[in-house]
Amino acid sequence: MSKTKITIEEVKRLADLSALEFTDEELASFIPEFENILHLVDEVKNCDVGDGQIDYPKHLLCSLRDDQVKESLPQEEILKNSPKTKKGSFCVPKMLD
């Protein structure tokens, strides 16, 4: 089975999708690592899965709870783990001028 090849442009695109940044050296080192991992997972790409029907567990279908008001975490608790808050909100730098 021939190995799936990956280019530096594709690695950069994946980094963008992942909201991650890498040095040029790190990006380059991803290529052989990724190709080896893809060689492993390519076995799935090339396998026979028959008619390919998926049975989803019945208990996971339409499992909505009743629309009842229940106790929730207080706002100050929710905000406690945020690195920056202001007046009861999560705080980020200005987005619009």
Added chain:
Amino acid sequence: MNLKDLSLIDLAKAIKERKISSYDATKYYIEKCKENAHLNAILEIYDDALENAKIMDEKIANGFEGKLAGVPVVIKDNILYKGKIASCSSKFLENYVAQYNADVVTKMLDAGAVIIGRANMDEFAMGSSTENSAFGITKNALDESRVPGGSSGGSACAVAAGMCPVALGTDTGGSIRQPSSYNGVVGIKPTYGRVSRYGVVAFASSIEQVGPITKNVKDNAYMLEVLSGGSEHDETSLKMDSCNFLLQIKGDIKGLKVGVLKEIEDAVKGLEVEKAYNDAKEFLANNGAQIIETSIPDFKLALPCYYIIAPAEATSNLGRFDGVKYSKRSQNAKDVDEIYIKSRSEGFGKEVKRRIMLGNFVLSSGYFDAYYNKAKKLQQKLKNEAKTVFEKCDVFILPTTTGEAFKIGEKMGDPVSMYKEDLFTILTNILGTPSISIPFGKGKNGLPLGLQIIADNLNEGVIYNVADFIEQNLREV
């Protein structure tokens, strides 16, 4: 009272009968955690543990009866315990304080447990060696030059080294069973949905479960009873009550139909675990079990199937860590985009980034059908193949690992080699079926090997019966 060799069940009984106080037991285990600090299994010993033990002693004196009344317990660092840090062994969540209790924590506290600390793990449970922790490597409890396995390496090491009578782990691809095998202890991945995942930091939601790691099988069955039961907080949990698994331990396996997969006969050839696996078959046959050769033809595809499904789900689950709501924010970010990108790049470790990238690859336009969709169809095919096995067999067996615990650093530079560590454990995560690892045999350096016993969904009782029988009678091999 000598606590060293006391089982979880006997300890719970001794505390209940007030032969020992929860305070003294908790103090003993905290001291063991401190004595074994060099193993780096425990990231934090909770400073209120002794106070909570005192409170439990008062409750017990006033008639409180819970299955874990006063019993010290360790949790993995990805399980939320209100008011305590749950860092997932990541710098990104180094200071994250849980705002609520995971369902498993609530169940343990309701049963009277004293949670004494949190155990080290591979960052976000991604790894097979606990070498991916941002807070240092955990060492194997039996050989400090070797890994404890992962990702629940801290939990398994803590139990094996006598730092607690029971610890919780999570298992997404073998993360309870593989470290249990490497440290010579007992760990179960329950049926998917048996235990609520509410309050457990998600990695691959559709395949992971919380489970107990203990010194012996009966303790494990006892503990799973406490943890089991559906929850309104987790829609994937099965809406059913827990059950008494100990009642299903009969002390007999006569007539039990044990499947052996012909694919495994080939897969184990030449591996360190080959002899132990063959010995297990012989032992079971000699004790009245009927060995049935059967097959899961696509067994070997479970590993690549996992390395598509798990990273795809991880990519989505880890999208929430953005440096805004509850993780460290980069000090170098000037705008919102930079907050996301720089915080994630500085916060996540290498293996986590690798899996996020892989997940985005298999989910991205042009590849989704070829990889993710195909993997989901393959998962169904594997489930169908397993169904035919369970039509003929009560359980089937697999080795847990290919051999003994490997040396620290041995596989860190080669992700694929590390991923292949999960060869025998991943199948049951893909299937959703329960699987236990118990010690069975030794490797070439005298370190423990593990045997998995796997049953159909919700048949943990059958598993515990076989596992306990082996544990009680193994010396007769």
